[in-house]
Amino acid sequence: MSLKKENILIVDDNYDMLELLQRNLKDLNFHSYKATSVIEAIDILKSSTIDLLITDLQMPEINGIELIKYADEHFPNIPKLVITGFPSVDTAINAVKSGALDYLTKPFTFEELKKSIHNCLKNKKKNPLNKKVEDSDDFITNLVGISKEHTQLIDIIKRVKNNKATVLIQGESGTGKELIARSIHYNGNFASKPFISVNCGGIPENLIESELFGYVKGAFTGANETKAGLFHAAENGTIFLDEIGTATHSVQTRLLRVLQEKEIYMIGSQKPQKINVRIISATNSNLQNSIENGTFREDLYYRLNVVNIETTPLxxxxxxxxxxxxxxxxxxxxxxxxxxxxxxxxxxxxxxxxxxxxxxxxxxxxxxxxxxxxxxxxxxxxxxxxLKYKEPIEHEKLKSLHEIEKSYILKVLAAVNNNKTKAAEILQIDRKTLRQKLLK
Known part of the structure; x- marks a missing residue:
């Protein structure tokens, strides 16, 4: 269909659909990138040259319409094709209004996909300003708050966003550590470069080194070809190492070399490779305790902890x-x-x-x-x-100690027909004290 291998980005949270689309695009002689979320798709749009965006609408966290709007504003020369399994007139109109050129309903045939892609590429916008447009506020506005702690956090992000100092983000799970890392990256000079997020605790121990640093052909059983690692993918950009406290001693040693020498060794290679990557790491564990019990290198800790950000629990x-x-x-x-x-x-x-x-x-x-x-x-x-525990009594319904005492004294006096001697006995105070209280 095309002599040139256009780059097509496909976005869908359904892995089966992604694989099907990728096979179809390969048959049509296109090169494809795939993403399972809007955030991941934006990363690819910022770091790669894309000729067509194909996105699903129904996705968790951020939907496809928001991606279409973002791409239309920031990458106006990229045509957009929407696919959805929940068709309606409203969604079709909304997609087109947001910037989509065409609309496909699942399930669709190979020929329908082929025709739609052809139409989108043929009608590609002729925009003389064919360049990526970056908006540094996009990600920082996702950090929401008015507290003193939030204001201080935004100030730190603004101070570190344009330099390559390593950043260690520490705090409880769910406090937005990755969002902070993304805000640092996408609000600074590296915004147009890759942002690679790695969950160190989510990759099996026997794979983490090869995933991070890559390997050469024949390095181990199954290494049938040379494969670049995630540090290669993050070149000139940022790599975010989440759950850094779970890294093995071997990985820690390799990371220390990266920070000291600015170079990596692929698994199975004796030749170092220079890299240019900013490292942001995060942990919800106490690394000082890990250092004391010997599970984390102290020298690596100080290399990672040049700038420290402590997230405040909600x-x-x-x-x-x-x-x-x-x-x-x-x-x-x-x-x-x-x-x-x-x-x-x-x-x-x-x-x-x-x-x-x-x-x-x-x-x-x-x-x-x-x-x-x-x-x-x-x-x-x-x-x-x-969450529905008993609501506290409103402040306006609470009385001061003086008001309670006054009310009770008057109640006692009324009960004894204003007999002050009797009232003093009941209150267990003398008549002089009672008289002073009544004067008040």
Missing amino acids: RDRKTDIPVLITTFLKKYGKEYGKPDVTITQKAIDILTRHNWPGNIRELENIIQRLIILSDKIIDTNSLPKS
């Missing part, structure tokens, strides 16, 4: 909770087609008093669930039972 920045609730209501209201859902102040008050052991992630999940299950208004009855 329970310690209560003023941010109502702002986050509003943000998530807007986000998921739009995603699930319920933009008019509102929440009562009493419900917000209960959510604000909760300690949120799962932090921002837990709050976001609760709001997402409430949006799905609610009709128009989220009130106290909508909340999970675990």
Whole structure:
């Protein structure tokens, strides 16, 4: 169909659909990139030359319409093709209004896909300003809050975003450590370069080194070809090492060399390769304890911890909770087609008093669930039972000690027909003290 191998980015959270599309594109002589989320897709758009974007609409966290809008604003010369398994006139119109050139309903035939791709590429916008447009506010606005702690965090991000100093982000699970790392990357001079996120605890121990540093052909059984690692993929950009505290001693030693010598050794190679990568790492564990018990290298810790960011748990920045609730209501209201859902102040008050052991992630999940299950208004009855504990007495209903004492003295006097001697006996005070209290 095409002499030139155009680069097509396909975005879908369904792995089977991604594989099917990739095979179809290969048969049509296209080169494809694939992403399972909008965030991952934006990473690819920023770091690669893409000729066509194909995206599903229904995806978790951020939907395809938002990706279409983002791409239309920042990459106006890239045509967009929408695919969806939930067809309707409204979604079709919304997709086209957002910037899509064409619209396919699942399941579609090979010929329908071929025709649609051909039409999109043929009608590609002739934009003389054919370049990637970066907006440094896109990711920093995802960090929501008004607290002192939030303001301090934003200030640190602004200070470190344009330099290559290593950053260590420490804090409880769910406090947004990866979002902070992305904000540092996408708000600075490296925004147009790759951002590679690696969960060190999510990769099997026997694979982590080859995944990070790559390997040469014949390095081990099954190494049938040379494969670049994630550090290669992050060249000139940022690599984010989440759960760094779980890294093996061997990986720690290799990371120390990366930081000291700015070079890596692929598995099975004796030849070092120079790299230019900024390292941001994160952990929810206490690395000082790990150093003491011998599971983490002290010299690596100090190399990683040039700039330290301590995330504050949500329970310690209560003023941010109502702002986050509003943000998530807007986000998921739009995603699930319920933009008019509102929440009562009493419900917000209960959510604000909760300690949120799962932090921002837990709050976001609760709001997402409430949006799905609610009709128009989220009130106290909508909340999970675990959150609906007894509400505290309102301050205006509470009385001062002086008011309580006054009320009781008058009640006693009334009961004894204003007999002060009798009242003093009941109150267990002398008449002089009673007289002074009455004068007050």
